[in-house]
Amino acid sequence: MPFFDVQKRLGISLDCHMTIQSAEQPYKVASRCHAFEKEWLECAHGIGATRAQKECKIEYDDLVECLLRQKTIKRMTAIKKQRDKLIEEGTYTPPPHHLGKGEPRP
Numbered sequence: 001m002p003f004f005d006v007q008k009r010l011g012i013s014l015d016c017h018m019t020i021q022s023a024e025q026p027y028k029v030a031s032r033c034h035a036f037e038k039e040w041l042e043c044a045h046g047i048g049a050t051r052a053q054k055e056c057k058i059e060y061d062d063l064v065e066c067l068l069r070q071k072t073i074k075r076m077t078a079i080k081k082q083r084d085k086l087i088e089e090g091t092y093t094p095p096p097h098h099l100g101k102g103e104p105r106p
Contacts, residue, residue, distance in 0.1 A: 033066035 040059040044052035053060075065071055086092035096102055 033063060036063040036066045039063075
């Protein structure tokens, strides 16, 4: 259907943002989430968007987590809250280099 290929005729690509990680990278270094994107693309290739949403949900969720790091940030927030709670109770004292009181550098 090249006659009806509107994206190509207008010179735009609406789905290029989904495959930008797979593009050729400068200095030939793969991007951070390249492996997750590759798994998702291999799973979703050729089965259609509706089936891909159901069958490739695990791969897609992994890709989104790699891109946005929501679970990682949530975990780090919980760790910082626990550390602050322990400091407040007096059961934990952070090392001096965590407080900015380390040895001066030459």
